[in-house]
Amino acid sequence: MRLALLLLCLAAPLAGQSVRSRLEGRVPAPSVPVLDSLIAIAAAEHLPTEPLIQKAIEGGTKDVPGERIERAVALDVEQLRRAQALLVRAGDAPPVTPVEVTSVAWALKRGLAPPMVEHVVAALPNQPRSSAFHAIADLVAHGFSADSAADLILAAVREGVHGLRLLDVSGAAVQELQRGSTHADALARVRAGLPNVPATPPPARSAVEGARRPAAPAQKP
Amino acid sequence: MNPIDPTIHKVLDGEIGPEALSPAQRRDADRLGAAAALLAAAPVGASVEQRVMAAIQRPAPSAGRRLVRWALRPHAVVLRMRPVWSLALVASILLLAVLPSPEAGLQLGDEEGIAQFVGRFPGARSVHVVGSFNDWGPVSIPLEDRDHDGVWRAAVVLPEGTHEYMFVVDGERWVVDPLAGRFVADGFGRENSLLIVRSLRR
């Protein structure tokens, strides 16, 4: 696979200098051209590149061998392609936006099945779906079946709950579970209360006032 | 080990109804039920689907190769940071020590929110958070244990959206955030914590 990737390096259009400069010093040197090329290919296909750069840098920080980083980034490119194809299949007009490709990729990464993801995309034609996917995935992670999770979240959307408020819906169901309800009862209770779900309380004033911004990453000499 | 009343067992096995229990027996049954509910409600780790599908695409190894693979399988789970980043970590701690403390009246953009990082690490000398929001280090974000009670905290302004991250304890031990509630495979055989930041304005 590595030889194939190296050959692709020669064929691919030149990557932006900024990508290479972000990788240099952060990933094993022999992997820089391979990763640069993978990211350039993704860019040429109108796939989001920032998640790929982040994955490469993450691997470098975690001291992962170069070949393993290359494999992980290549798999992520594949997943982004699948996300892009899924969006088109579900009815989004091409070119699909990088934001939506990223949100579908997250849904797949968190274990949601492609037919389910497609269904959610089609059910929410003109709005961002990221929160809906995360809310469904949160419920699945707590033992709700994927079908009943999607059912609840889409019901919430129909009742006028949108965007990050959908995380309050999944959060409410999980809280019911933590109080000792069965999964079925938890879903029923939250559904009966729609569109009213308790909002996640905002951070305390002391937290807001004491908050820092992350310092900018060190500039390369 | 103290045996408990057989009535409790019968109720918990569904053989008779809970009305058969005395108040004290009810308390014991409820305690067990609450313990089970806590265990059932806790979220699971990252999906293993990608790992499994990749493995089944490969042909099954012979017994000899299986033995070699087992011997080569990494058992260490403590990921050590590369030494150069440890130096950068020290540098970033010093840098922050000389900076003025954050001023009141912090102005947030429309698409920014506050991430509250909290973790209990008694005995730790330092705890930092590293993730997709700061290019996975080297200038990482320190948590503080102001009360010296082993509870480390930081509030950080981050863009609205999805972020992957981990804690780094004592400059070298990588851990997922114990309170994250969301996990995703990192593609390198481990997991990251996942955080969704919500704008305070919307």
Added chain:
Amino acid sequence: MDVGEGPSDAEVVARVLSGEREAFGLLIRRYEPGLLRYATRMLGSRDAAADAVAEGLVRAYRHLASCRDPERLRTWLYRIVTNRCKSHMGRRPTGDVSLDDAPPIADPGDTEAALERAEALALVERALMTLSPEKREAFLLKHVEDMSYEEMAAATGERIPTLKMRVHRAREALLEALKEYQ
């Protein structure tokens, strides 16, 4: 639900056995949350659980033809993962093995309540780990995975009277441990 409950386990198994490898993904997504939850509690470590469940699922794929009753796929999968867990328990090195600290909960808007819940859960987990593996397995399958004694018998290969005894002893041991920690 509009998407429908999806194909039955027996249908998916038939598809996989006829060569449709990708269909196995459906079974993974259907069962991995429960299997991960169970393995995490058995082994006390999310990483070890991920390994045990991944290995178990790969093994299940390779031996899918030997699953005699696809209608009872769930208990068959639990049986395989239980064996993987036993194998992991046998080979776990001592020392700083687990990356896990207090277990997580959903979206903590209130960080103090979140810490309290995490500690309550940590207490239960600690109590659970004082049980022998057989009792732990019995308690988890009965009260967390919600299996009937018949299903547990299929998942463990043990007789129902044996399992009942283990569950009863597990409840007693857990209650005692919880009282001691609180």
